[in-house]
Amino acid sequence: MPNSRSTPLDTTAVRRRNLSAVLDLVHRRRGVTRADLTRALGLNRSTIGDLVGVLVAHGWVDERDDQTRSGVGRPSPLVVTRDRWLVAAINPELDVIDVALVSLGGEIVARRRTFVERPSAATAVEVAARVVRELSAEHPQATVLAAGVAVPGLVRRGDGCVRLAPRLGWRDEPLAEALREALGMPAAAANDAHLGSRAELTFGAGQGAASVLYLNGGPSGIGGGIVVDGRPVEGSAGYAGEIGHLSVDPRGIACACGAHGCLEALVPRAALTAAVGLAHPDDDELDAALQQAVTAEGDATGPVSSIVREQLGWLSIALRSVVNLLNPERIVLGGHLAALWRASSADDRAASLAEALPVTATDVRIEVAALGAQRLLIGAAELAWDGLIADPTEVVPLEAAGASAS
Amino acid sequence: MPNSRSTPLDTTAVRRRNLSAVLDLVHRRRGVTRADLTRALGLNRSTIGDLVGVLVAHGWVDERDDQTRSGVGRPSPLVVTRDRWLVAAINPELDVIDVALVSLGGEIVARRRTFVERPSAATAVEVAARVVRELSAEHPQATVLAAGVAVPGLVRRGDGCVRLAPRLGWRDEPLAEALREALGMPAAAANDAHLGSRAELTFGAGQGAASVLYLNGGPSGIGGGIVVDGRPVEGSAGYAGEIGHLSVDPRGIACACGAHGCLEALVPRAALTAAVGLAHPDDDELDAALQQAVTAEGDATGPVSSIVREQLGWLSIALRSVVNLLNPERIVLGGHLAALWRASSADDRAASLAEALPVTATDVRIEVAALGAQRLLIGAAELAWDGLIADPTEVVPLEAAGASAS
DNA sequence: AGTATTTGTTGGTGCGCACAACCTATCACG
DNA sequence: CGTGATAGGTTGTGCGCACCAACAAATACT
Numbered sequence: 001m002p003n004s005r006s007t008p009l010d011t012t013a014v015r016r017r018n019l020s021a022v023l024d025l026v027h028r029r030r031g032v033t034r035a036d037l038t039r040a041l042g043l044n045r046s047t048i049g050d051l052v053g054v055l056v057a058h059g060w061v062d063e064r065d066d067q068t069r070s071g072v073g074r075p076s077p078l079v080v081t082r083d084r085w086l087v088a089a090i091n092p093e094l095d096v097i098d099v100a101l102v103s104l105g106g107e108i109v110a111r112r113r114t115f116v117e118r119p120s121a122a123t124a125v126e127v128a129a130r131v132v133r134e135l136s137a138e139h140p141q142a143t144v145l146a147a148g149v150a151v152p153g154l155v156r157r158g159d160g161c162v163r164l165a166p167r168l169g170w171r172d173e174p175l176a177e178a179l180r181e182a183l184g185m186p187a188a189a190a191n192d193a194h195l196g197s198r199a200e201l202t203f204g205a206g207q208g209a210a211s212v213l214y215l216n217g218g219p220s221g222i223g224g225g226i227v228v229d230g231r232p233v234e235g236s237a238g239y240a241g242e243i244g245h246l247s248v249d250p251r252g253i254a255c256a257c258g259a260h261g262c263l264e265a266l267v268p269r270a271a272l273t274a275a276v277g278l279a280h281p282d283d284d285e286l287d288a289a290l291q292q293a294v295t296a297e298g299d300a301t302g303p304v305s306s307i308v309r310e311q312l313g314w315l316s317i318a319l320r321s322v323v324n325l326l327n328p329e330r331i332v333l334g335g336h337l338a339a340l341w342r343a344s345s346a347d348d349r350a351a352s353l354a355e356a357l358p359v360t361a362t363d364v365r366i367e368v369a370a371l372g373a374q375r376l377l378i379g380a381a382e383l384a385w386d387g388l389i390a391d392p393t394e395v396v397p398l399e400a401a402g403a404s405a406s
Numbered sequence: 407m408p409n410s411r412s413t414p415l416d417t418t419a420v421r422r423r424n425l426s427a428v429l430d431l432v433h434r435r436r437g438v439t440r441a442d443l444t445r446a447l448g449l450n451r452s453t454i455g456d457l458v459g460v461l462v463a464h465g466w467v468d469e470r471d472d473q474t475r476s477g478v479g480r481p482s483p484l485v486v487t488r489d490r491w492l493v494a495a496i497n498p499e500l501d502v503i504d505v506a507l508v509s510l511g512g513e514i515v516a517r518r519r520t521f522v523e524r525p526s527a528a529t530a531v532e533v534a535a536r537v538v539r540e541l542s543a544e545h546p547q548a549t550v551l552a553a554g555v556a557v558p559g560l561v562r563r564g565d566g567c568v569r570l571a572p573r574l575g576w577r578d579e580p581l582a583e584a585l586r587e588a589l590g591m592p593a594a595a596a597n598d599a600h601l602g603s604r605a606e607l608t609f610g611a612g613q614g615a616a617s618v619l620y621l622n623g624g625p626s627g628i629g630g631g632i633v634v635d636g637r638p639v640e641g642s643a644g645y646a647g648e649i650g651h652l653s654v655d656p657r658g659i660a661c662a663c664g665a666h667g668c669l670e671a672l673v674p675r676a677a678l679t680a681a682v683g684l685a686h687p688d689d690d691e692l693d694a695a696l697q698q699a700v701t702a703e704g705d706a707t708g709p710v711s712s713i714v715r716e717q718l719g720w721l722s723i724a725l726r727s728v729v730n731l732l733n734p735e736r737i738v739l740g741g742h743l744a745a746l747w748r749a750s751s752a753d754d755r756a757a758s759l760a761e762a763l764p765v766t767a768t769d770v771r772i773e774v775a776a777l778g779a780q781r782l783l784i785g786a787a788e789l790a791w792d793g794l795i796a797d798p799t800e801v802v803p804l805e806a807a808g809a810s811a812s
Numbered sequence: 813a814g815t816a817t818t819t820g821t822t823g824g825t826g827c828g829c830a831c832a833a834c835c836t837a838t839c840a841c842g
Numbered sequence: 843c844g845t846g847a848t849a850g851g852t853t854g855t856g857c858g859c860a861c862c863a864a865c866a867a868a869t870a871c872t
Binding site for chain 2: 826830836839
């Protein structure tokens with residue numbers, strides 16, 4: 001049943017939701033006092049005490065004294081994340097399969113990069129499953145409960161089927177299902193830019209904002225993630241956020257997607273790397289080189305500055321459209337778009353939203369992504385955490401938690 | 407607290423939510439059997455019986471035998487909307503203030519159009535309040551509980567302040583507040599296109615879809631409403647949905663907003679009315695005249711057909727961008743965009759999403775708005791219903807309902 | 813040391829929903 | 843036209859959960 005104002009609830013849903021709300025807050029803040037929880041959630045002190053007790057019993061969190069705090073009144077114990085339960089985060093790329101174990105609070109506990117040239121989906125699943133088992137064995141005190149995959153391509157909502165990943169040459173691969181079988185645990189897959197935006201929203205440059213627009217520039221194009229009222233926008237089938245294929249110039253050059261004048265065709269990373277004369281820089285190297293080149297030129301008419309300026313111009317047109325369309329609170333730029341932004345002059349940056357509607361544009365903050373190279377793994381972990389945080393007592397029966405917890 | 411996975415609940419929230427869910431379903435379907443409710447909401451039969459009983463006691467709904475149904479088993483009573491409680495819907499326009507009383511189920515019970523040339527906000531509030539009282543007096547068996555206003559302009563989220571309504575010449579008018587005071591009841595205001603999209607979503611061409619993109623073309627421009635996963639997208643401050651100010655051609659002509667190449671600058675209603683030689687046609691007249699002109703020409707190179715074709719071209723560019731960005735399930739076109747769509751050739755229509763990403767474009771259904779001239783009033787009523795349906799027992803104490811009912 | 817302040821703890825209360833058993837109304841079929 | 847099957851409303855019981863109020867504990871201020 002779509003578009004209903006509210007879904008019905010039963011009595012057990014109350015407990016589930018409240019446990020979930022507490023755990024979620026501990027997750028995003030990595031440490032909260034019980035007093036904080038009562039204030040933030042508006043529940044009764046005794047209720048919070050009870051809920052935290054349940055989470056402790058199930059091995060999700062620990063309680064300990066809060067040294068740092070001071071002030072009148074009885075000190076409130078700090079509720080902190082624990083490494084008893086982990087999730088696996090997986091990011092298959094052109095020549096490497098990146099796997100990590102991530103704890104509650106989004107911290108990477110272990111990470112291993114395995115080099116494989118253009119893996120098939122089957123190979124990727126196999127390698128990922130093996131590495132997850134290896135890393136898991138190296139952390140015997142912890143248990144991995146679920147997995148999330150960040151895929152550079154279009155992933156169908158619901159079943160996590162990769163409809164198209166041009167960079168990897170995948171087409172209609174039931175990735176999440178295969179991984180679920182190979183690992184014997186819940187697994188989910190989603191577009192990498194979507195997950196990047198989730199990571200930035202929860203732990204990075206999007207923190208505190210309710211509606212965020214995230215644009216990431218990579219070697220194969222520009223992807224994006226949209227967050228509205230705190231919820232990621234997936235679109236009806238999961239393919240939302242393709243900001244790279246916004247039409248920016250109807251008479252523009254052809255794009256790999258078959259259309260003309262797409263943003264990603266007009267603002268390619270390759271143009272920037274070529275301008276600074278680097279073959280395969282990572283994002284940090286590109287960022288540094290661009291800044292250096294622009295300062296060296298000193299003048300906005302220099303060759304590198306001109307390219308930066310031209311690209312920023314196209315980006316501004318896209319930003320203007322999307323700002324008018326979605327009225328976001330914050331825009332987060334990642335990858336080469338971050339480098340482009342930082343290399344642009346203050347004037348050009350200030351002018352980037354000059355053509356957007358004033359009421360909308362004045363309150364938008366444009367920021368550079370904060371999470372760097374771990375972004376996709378953290379985002380993939382968030383995806384895996386979703387189901388667990390939504391129902392913390394279902395996934396981990398009390399006996400299991402009690403049995404191996406000292 | 408923004409972007410949290412779930413908000414906490416208390417025990418009373420269960421009742422509230424379930425009452426709200428039942429009432430909402432009756433509202434959108436205008437008549438549901440108790441058996442339907444049990445199935446749709448997944449609650450126990452006894453619970454549904456109880457909830458319906460409460461709604462009946464508070465004067466929201468009636469129960470009566472369902473004549474139409476047939477089949478084995480005990481017949482289930484039909485839960486139907488009642489006219490005991492109404493909301494006021496208000497739509498101030500350039501030269502008329504349109505006021506209606508709307509019942510649960512979105513049906514217009516009474517409507518009065520009052521002609522006023524370019525009213526100030528104060529005048530509009532005064533006239534609206536007077537007309538609401540008049541209509542209210544003509545329906546003594548009913549009570550008006552809340553009001554909603556559809557404003558042709560940018561309305562701030564939260565307080566319903568009209569930041570800018572160029573057509574009316576309003577600027578920073580605290581409309582909702584003024585109306586709340588004048589009427590002595592809750593009042594809310596929102597952008598007219600947003601409310602149009604809500605009306606189409608609930609009762610019109612958007613029914614059944616969870617993510618809908620709505621574009622409406624009027625004499626003063628193109629507005630839009632976005633619905634994602636069943637929820638209207640307002641943006642951080644309420645100004646989302648300005649599809650008319652999507653950049654479609656960076657070298658295009660200047661728009662009233664100060665930018666260049668906005669969709670609404672390139673697809674003006676005036677061009678179509680001029681092409682068919684009508685001065686001030688309403689949407690239906692324009693639609694009929696366009697269809698007639700195009701069929702008369704027979705040929706795609708005729709003058710009217712050319713204009714239609716050119717406008718559809720620009721519209722297609724905008725649709726392509728937004729489809730790639732939001733992956734909607736359905737697109738609903740209203741006003742002159744509906745006329746434009748219907749006057750276009752089948753080939754041109756089929757080609758309109760040719761440049762969008764195939765996975766996204768194949769499942770999009772493009773439809774023409776279904777609700778006609780009542781759309782904005784129904785949408786404004788929806789806005790007013792929001793608060794009432796969210797908490798049906800709070801607004802109407804039992805005594806009040808019992809006292810004047812029966 | 814005494815008081816004010818903040819917070820955790822405990823037992824009692826109310827309430828909403830699930831469940832099961834029972835009752836009722838219709839249809840189908842011989 | 844009666845009997846069985848089917849669908850669905852009705853009633854009473856029990857459980858779970860959050861709230862509340864009073865109490866206990868741990869700090870800071872004077």
